Amino acid sequence: MSEPEPSDPLRSCLRMAVSSLCTEVGYDCADSTALETVTEMAQSLIVELGRSARAFCELASRVEPVSADIVLSMVEMGIPVQGLKEYAMRSNRVTLPAPAQTVTAKQTAILHTGNKKRHPGHIQDHLPEMPDSHSYIRTPTHRQPVTDYESVREKAASQKRDVERALTRFIAKTGKIHNLFKTDDSNLFPLISCEKEEEGMKLPPYLDALMFKDQVFEEDEREYLPKKRKSSHNDMDDDDEDNVDKKAKLDESLAEVENIDNPFLRPVRLPRPVKTPVK
Amino acid sequence: MALSNASPESDDVSAPQTQLVQVQSEDVEDEPFATLPISANKFLNLLDTLEDYNTTVPNTITANYLSRAGMVTSDNRLVTLVSLAAQKFISDLASDALTHCKMRQASNNNIKKVNKEKKYVMTVEDLAIALEDKGIAVRRPPYYQ
Numbered sequence: 001m002s003e004p005e006p007s008d009p010l011r012s013c014l015r016m017a018v019s020s021l022c023t024e025v026g027y028d029c030a031d032s033t034a035l036e037t038v039t040e041m042a043q044s045l046i047v048e049l050g051r052s053a054r055a056f057c058e059l060a061s062r063v064e065p066v067s068a069d070i071v072l073s074m075v076e077m078g079i080p081v082q083g084l085k086e087y088a089m090r091s092n093r094v095t096l097p098a099p100a101q102t103v104t105a106k107q108t109a110i111l112h113t114g115n116k117k118r119h120p121g122h123i124q125d126h127l128p129e130m131p132d133s134h135s136y137i138r139t140p141t142h143r144q145p146v147t148d149y150e151s152v153r154e155k156a157a158s159q160k161r162d163v164e165r166a167l168t169r170f171i172a173k174t175g176k177i178h179n180l181f182k183t184d185d186s187n188l189f190p191l192i193s194c195e196k197e198e199e200g201m202k203l204p205p206y207l208d209a210l211m212f213k214d215q216v217f218e219e220d221e222r223e224y225l226p227k228k229r230k231s232s233h234n235d236m237d238d239d240d241e242d243n244v245d246k247k248a249k250l251d252e253s254l255a256e257v258e259n260i261d262n263p264f265l266r267p268v269r270l271p272r273p274v275k276t277p278v279k
Numbered sequence: 280m281a282l283s284n285a286s287p288e289s290d291d292v293s294a295p296q297t298q299l300v301q302v303q304s305e306d307v308e309d310e311p312f313a314t315l316p317i318s319a320n321k322f323l324n325l326l327d328t329l330e331d332y333n334t335t336v337p338n339t340i341t342a343n344y345l346s347r348a349g350m351v352t353s354d355n356r357l358v359t360l361v362s363l364a365a366q367k368f369i370s371d372l373a374s375d376a377l378t379h380c381k382m383r384q385a386s387n388n389n390i391k392k393v394n395k396e397k398k399y400v401m402t403v404e405d406l407a408i409a410l411e412d413k414g415i416a417v418r419r420p421p422y423y424q
Contacts, residue, residue: 010340013337013340014336014340014344017337021369022369022373022401024335024370026374026377026399027400028397028399028400029400030400030401031400031401031402034401034406038401038406041368041369041415042369046341046344046345046361046365047344049361049364049365050346050347050348050350050361054348054349054350064352064354065350065357066357067323067326067360070357070360070364081318083367084325087367088325088328
């Protein structure tokens with residue numbers, strides 16, 4: 001039966017010392033219960049000697065214990081003083097090295113902003129440090145928001161431009177684009193491809209402009225319209241068939257990924273089906 | 280005037296020595312402890328020899344436990360003294376338990392096996408018998424609930 005190591009490092013050190021003493025005496029191994037009992041006795045002996053010595057020294061109106069106090073405590077506890085010298089001079093004594101003090105790893109200040117204030121004089125050094133200055137210092141701003149018509153209008157316009165530009169670039173980078181030039185470099189002027197494919201048929205790009213999307217008058221009406229479109233589209237296709245072959249096909253390709261390592265833009269990876277063995 | 284002290288120094292516990300040693304007046308400066316029992320003299324000599332002594336129990340451990348009890352001292356010899364006392368106690372206890380263990384093994388081997396088991400294991404039973412002599416009762420529950 002193995003008992004868990006005591007969390008108190010002092011205690012575990014004492015346990016090691018006690019076990020080395022037992023080994024010195026002649027034991028090869030020991031019951032963990034027995035070892036714990038002996039360790040407990042050793043600890044309580046040391047503590048009792050210290051307490052008793054302090055009591056004696058305070059009784060004599062002193063502050064620091066002297067050797068006589070310790071002798072008196074030993075006498076009171078019944079520990080013989082006589083044999084100590086011979087015991088100290090025994091030949092086969094074992095000395096354990098003092099336990100090394102581990103240096104507490106300094107917490108790396110990852111989110112370090114600003115300088116921390118030093119401890120004022122009345123605060124001890126072993127107390128925690130002051131927090132970062134940004135956590136308790138704030139500068140109230142007194143600038144009024146810009147409300148004149150001109151700058152607000154300008155800001156709105158530039159925002160609109162930026163939004164449009166960003167959105168179109170995003171769709172161009174992630175979707176099909178139409179290359180204006182024959183070169184493979186599609187980064188110069190990416191145009192979003194305007195060919196729509198629906199149900200295997202190629203629809204004209206201006207179709208959305210023709211369809212009423214805001215109001216659906218009747219469900220049936222909506223169903224009819226696609227069929228009409230298909231038939232008309234077929235006629236168109238027949239006309240353009242020859243032309244389409246002759247014409248250079250629109251250069252459509254996906255925009256070259258400029259090494260965008262956006263995790264949301266990576267292709268989907270399906271998990272491989274794991275074949276479970278039949279038991 | 281010097282009184283001669285005839286009895287030799289001995290470590291016999293049963294006969295505590297209460298004779299006094301009185302030194303000549305010329306030697307007063309050499310020995311600051313003028314009228315003290317011999318045991319105290321010996322003890323104070325012991326303290327001097329403990330100057331650089333390394334105990335099995337490290338001094339830091341003992342000093343920590345002593346500070347828990349309220350005894351804080353800057354003198355390392357006192358800490359060494361305490362740890363020595365504790366060590367001696369433990370060693371005596373362990374040797375008593377070992378004696379019991381050997382007796383038990385000897386009696387067992389005479390009855391059953393010929394070859395003697397060389398391993399000595401410290402068990403709670405041996406410890407309990409050794410502690411009985413010191414007046415400490417160790418009781419162990421026969422089973423854990």
